[in-house]
Each structure stands twice: as structure tokens, then as C-alpha cells.
Amino acid sequence: MSQEKEGSGKQVIARTAAILTALEKFPFGASLGELSQACDLPKTTVHRMVSSLEAQQLVITDGNGVRLGPALVRLAASAHKDVIGIARPYIEALGRSTRETVDLCIYRGTHSVLVDQYASDQELRVVSAIGTAFPIHCTAHGKALLAQLSDDVFTMLSTGFSLEKRTEQTLVNIDALRADLVVGAKSGCFIDREEHARGVCGIGLTLRTGFVDQYALALAVPALRFQDHFEELKNALIQCKSQIEAVIGA
Structure with a gap:
């Protein structure tokens, strides 16, 4: 694995961890804007990562926003x-x-x-x-x-x-x-x-x-x-x- 790919992989893991950790503070759900602010990440990045996490049931999205999913x-x-x-x-x-x-x-x-x-x-x-x-x-x-x-x-x-x-x-x-x-x-x-x-x-x-x-x-x-x-x-x-x-x- 090249150093560039390794660095990119670490960044994805760090951002994923930041989102999941932030959701601990929002047991009833958080909006993308709230997650963006809590993780200090662009809203577009949060949206993309939430979609990937949702596909793995690590988070779920409903009327109250995004929250931790059944896989976790x-x-x-x-x-x-x-x-x-x-x-x-x-x-x-x-x-x-x-x-x-x-x-x-x-x-x-x-x-x-x-x-x-x-x-x-x-x-x-x-x-x-x-x-x-x-x-x-x-x-x-x-x-x-x-x-x-x-x-x-x-x-x-x-x-x-x-x-x-x-x-x-x-x-x-x-x-x-x-x-x-x-x-x-x-x-x-x-x-x-x-x-x-x-x-x-x-x-x-x-x-x-x-x-x-x-x-x-x-x-x-x-x-x-x-x-x-x-x-x-x-x-x-x-x-x-x-x-x-x-x-x-x-």
C-alpha cells in the first residue's frame, strides 16, 4: 500500500470515528448540520460518510436525524x-x-x-x-x-x-x-x-x-x-x- 493510500485510509477511519463518537452525544438523533459542527467537517463530507455508514447499519436516519445503528x-x-x-x-x-x-x-x-x-x-x-x-x-x-x-x-x-x-x-x-x-x-x-x-x-x-x-x-x-x-x-x-x-x- 502506498503512503498516499495509507494516509487516505487513516483519514477515513478518523472521520468515521469522529462521527460515531459525536453521535454518542445525540441519542435521539442529530441533523447533518449538528454533526458537521460537532466533527468540524464539511456538511457534504458528513453526508457522504453517513450514507456509507448507513449501508452497513452503523447509523440509521429517521425523522429525528442520524443516530447510532443496530450494528453498533x-x-x-x-x-x-x-x-x-x-x-x-x-x-x-x-x-x-x-x-x-x-x-x-x-x-x-x-x-x-x-x-x-x-x-x-x-x-x-x-x-x-x-x-x-x-x-x-x-x-x-x-x-x-x-x-x-x-x-x-x-x-x-x-x-x-x-x-x-x-x-x-x-x-x-x-x-x-x-x-x-x-x-x-x-x-x-x-x-x-x-x-x-x-x-x-x-x-x-x-x-x-x-x-x-x-x-x-x-x-x-x-x-x-x-x-x-x-x-x-x-x-x-x-x-x-x-x-x-x-x-x-x-
Whole structure:
């Protein structure tokens, strides 16, 4: 391969990556103009590349614009299995050291979905079925995922659905929820103090995996034990996050 062809190939790959990366920020679709601006590429170039990507189902175009396509979802599903496999030994170690339930969740619209769990061995414990979808606004892992969304996506989500009041502690005011997310972002951990279910608390944070899907790791703890062991639980969770991310290379 000549240097000229090699350089051209690298440019195409770089532009393709730029478009796909930009679309992560537009889960509901982006116009060609928005993509052109986000990628700093001419609109004609974006249009040509989107057409090629659409032919491979890497993107799809509908009434809302261009968004990531089913081929990427399939690739992400494969990577998703890898994340579970990589994280599992560290999740088990965290569960054994804290004796509390550890949840690994993935972001899905207005919910965080449980994809793996290590159940506490204590008589009083918090356990959920794999595949359970939790409201994103009132769980520790959900808040961690919600805080990663751009302001535009957060606004679209918050105006598109009402915040369900699960308990007396649930934050159903958007401004109060935003403020709570700011506090969580500064501390590095997001807290659920009986906001999703009475008697249940949680502490969560996001995992940087480098994959399209967004993951959160959390400890689910009965309220009776939560506050007394909060600092040690937080430190153990942060350590587990660091270990998983180091192995993944995020």
C-alpha cells in the first residue's frame, strides 16, 4: 500500500470515528448540520460518510436525524459481555469484603438495568433479579449514569417524563435532582438514601470502560447498616472501580 493510500485510509477511519463518537452525544438523533459542527467537517463530507455508514447499519436516519445503528448495538452487546467477565472477579471481591450486595448496571434511557450482581451473604440483604430496570433518578447507580449525560440530553429526559415518587425521600423536583447530582459529582459517589425503596440505601459510581455503553457500579445496603459503614463502603467501592478500570485500560 502506498503512503498516499495509507494516509487516505487513516483519514477515513478518523472521520468515521469522529462521527460515531459525536453521535454518542445525540441519542435521539442529530441533523447533518449538528454533526458537521460537532466533527468540524464539511456538511457534504458528513453526508457522504453517513450514507456509507448507513449501508452497513452503523447509523440509521429517521425523522429525528442520524443516530447510532443496530450494528453498533450488536458490537456493544459483545463488548458488554466482556465488561461483565472482566469486572466479575473484582465485584466478587468487593462483595466478600463488604458483605453487601454489589450491582453492575447499564444505562438504558430513563432506567439503569441490572446486568450482574453479587448477593450479600447476610440475613438482611438487598437482592434484585438480573434484568431489573430501575428508575434512573432515584437509585445510586442511576444517578451516577444520569450525571454523565450532557445538559441537552438531561433536559430532554427531564421534560419527556415525570419523576416517579417512589418514597417520601424521592427527589421529584428537577432542580433538586440537579443539585444532588452536582454534590455527587464533586464527591465522586452518588447516594440513594431510601429514595427508591424504604429501608434500602445505595452508593454508586460510573465505570469508564471505553465502550459505547455506560456502566455503573453500586453497593445496595439495608438502611440499618448504611450510615454506620458509609465511609468504608465508599472507599471499598472506589477501590473496586479503580481496579476494574486499570484492567480494562480505560
